[in-house]
Amino acid sequence: TAILHWAESWVSHDVAFRLLAEMRVALFRKLDQLAPAYLVRRRTGDLVSMATQDVETVEYFFAHIVAPAFVAIAVPVGVLVILGVYGWPLAVSALPFLAVTAVSPLVARGRVDRLGSRSREKLAEMNSHCIDTMQGLHEVVAYNMGRHRRSEFMEMANHYAEVRVPFFRELTLQKIYMELVTGLGGLIVAIVGSSLVLSGSLDAGLLPLLTLLTMSAFLPISEISTVGRLLADTIGSTRRIYAVQLEPVLITDGEVDEVKRTVIGLDRVEFSYDFTASRALDDVMFAIEQGRTVALVGPSGSGKTTTAHLIMRFWDPQAGEVDLGGQDLRDYVLSDLRENLALVAQDTYLFNTTLRENLLIARPDASEDQISAAVESAGLSGFVETLPEGLNTVVGERGAQLSGGQRQRIAIGRAFLKDAPILVLDEATSHLDAVNEQMVRGALDRLASDRTTLVIAHRLSTVMTADVIVVMDRGRVMESGTHTELLERGGLYAQLVSHQLSGAGRAEGRA
Incomplete structure (x- = not known):
């Protein structure tokens, strides 16, 4: 037995x-x-x-x-x-x-199964609430919301008990x-x-x-x-x-496994998110020639980041076409497409592991010399030298032990390490102070050299040297041209420049 x-x-x-x-x-x-x-x-x-x-x-x-x-x-x-x-x-x-x-x-x-399914859903809601509270603990403490979050959790726990007890x-x-x-x-x-x-x-x-x-x-x-x-x-x-x-996979592989040219084109692109009825992009048309830099500027919510996400093929447009090298993005094998793209996003996610491992996400087989070069180019050398274990220092969950600027420089280091022919910079210097911004901007200029580059920025001083500036508002392209041409037209771009210059002048006056 x-x-x-x-x-x-x-x-x-x-x-x-x-x-x-x-x-x-x-x-x-x-x-x-x-x-x-x-x-x-x-x-x-x-x-x-x-x-x-x-x-x-x-x-x-x-x-x-x-x-x-x-x-x-x-x-x-x-x-x-x-x-x-x-x-x-x-x-x-x-x-x-x-x-x-x-x-x-x-x-x-039947009744037992229904109660069992409902209890799993209620338990998942409690877990979600706990994770939200822990991830937003700074805001919870800063706004003295501890009692409110606790009462919400207790209400969820009571709802869970109301389902579980009859079960x-x-x-x-x-x-x-x-x-x-x-x-x-x-x-x-x-x-x-x-x-x-x-x-x-x-x-x-x-x-x-x-x-x-x-x-x-x-x-x-x-x-x-x-x-x-x-x-x-x-x-x-x-x-x-x-x-x-059973969820349908919306972003699927194509059959083309090689990107031969890096010219990017958007042709009458329309896109809207599931959670809103308004269009994030409406009849958007522009091109990024190979080896050239195009900057997207405009007010918040104008569709700049959405455009970048469509180029990265996080989503597909509902109408129109985004093409790369004359080929619709949907025709490419996803892994091969994204091997040719490097993204520096506004909000950089760092994993709870070492600084080295966070950099190697971009290129797992990189050598020590390549890692060192990326660290130097991203302006991280001085920071790494101050760490107790250098590149082997654990950065904490979501990089909690680092400042916003340090996290963003790590994202820039990833882009240097990946060395992809297409570069997408989404507010890449937004968390940097003036000194570090000047240092990193020079590095980004070197990185963007001879690459097809899309730059998204609110600081218009960072896009003045772009080959073409595309101005967007409410999901539409309002105008495009060089910095000088757009200023001469006196349109939306000129208004944005004027607002930023007047804001900077007032700040200097108060100082």
Whole structure:
């Protein structure tokens, strides 16, 4: 028995953990295909809960329930056979009670499954709230929102309890019912057995053993109540995971695996996000010639970053076309397309690992000389020298141990290290002070040399030397030209320059 128990445990856990690994890999692969369009519609905590707790729930079911469920079938069948051998009336009397015990958990299956699914959703909401609170802890403390966030969490916890308590109430009632049926089943078998003993059809010494054997048949079936609880949780978790797997992949691979030219063109591009009815881009048309620099400027919300994201192919336009080298971006293999693109975004994400590993994201096979050159070019050398372990210093979650300027210089270092022929700079110097901006701007000028470059900036002083400046407002291209040409026209660009110069003058006056 011990050997069989060990074998059952080893096989079930081996299968379950293999399933767990496959499920997590499949979920990560699917999220990778859906990102980033899908991720903006889901809360981080919900996805974390899905990748950890929901997958673990499914694994636990297969590791701890499938084998006992098999036993719950095999043992009663074996007991009925033995009872039939010694006296068929015993088997006939026990069979209805065993059948009722087995079927009873299925009676309220629909309600239990619904409660299980709702409880998984409520638990995911609690996890999301916790993660939001921890990630925004500075704002929570600064605005004295601790009590408010705590009351919100308690309200969610109460809602979770309101769903979970009825769930366990249903299972408890089922367990009480099955214990009652078990007792009655054993009693009936004892009564029938006694009549068989009186008639001489059964040895009196066997009756207690057969009664105990009958009671033992109910024990594995009674575990179906536990199976019912875990099955409800498992169904709820599986539905959540399966819902992600059913999401359509909007950004798919093409067949072209080589970028021959880096000229970029946008032809009557229209785009809007799912969460708003207004268009982020409306009939946008402009081109970036190979090796040239084009700057996008305009008020906040004018569509500059959205344009960059379409060029990176984070999204596809609903109308029009974004092409690279005369080929629609949708025709390229995604991995090959993005190998030719380097992005320095306004908000840089740093992983909770070393500075070196954060740089190597751009080029995992880079040599020490290449890393050192990127660090030097991004103006990070002095900062790295002050770190206790240099490039091997852990930067903290989201780079929390670093300043905004330091995080942005690391992003610039990644771009230097990747050395891609197309460069997208989205507010690349927005977090730098005047001294560091001058230093990094020179490095960015060297980086952009002979590359196809798109620059997005609010500081118009950083785009004056661009080959072409495209001015956008409310998702449309209002005008384009060089710095001098746009000033002479006296349009929106000239107004933006005037506003910035007057703002700088007032700041100097106050100083």
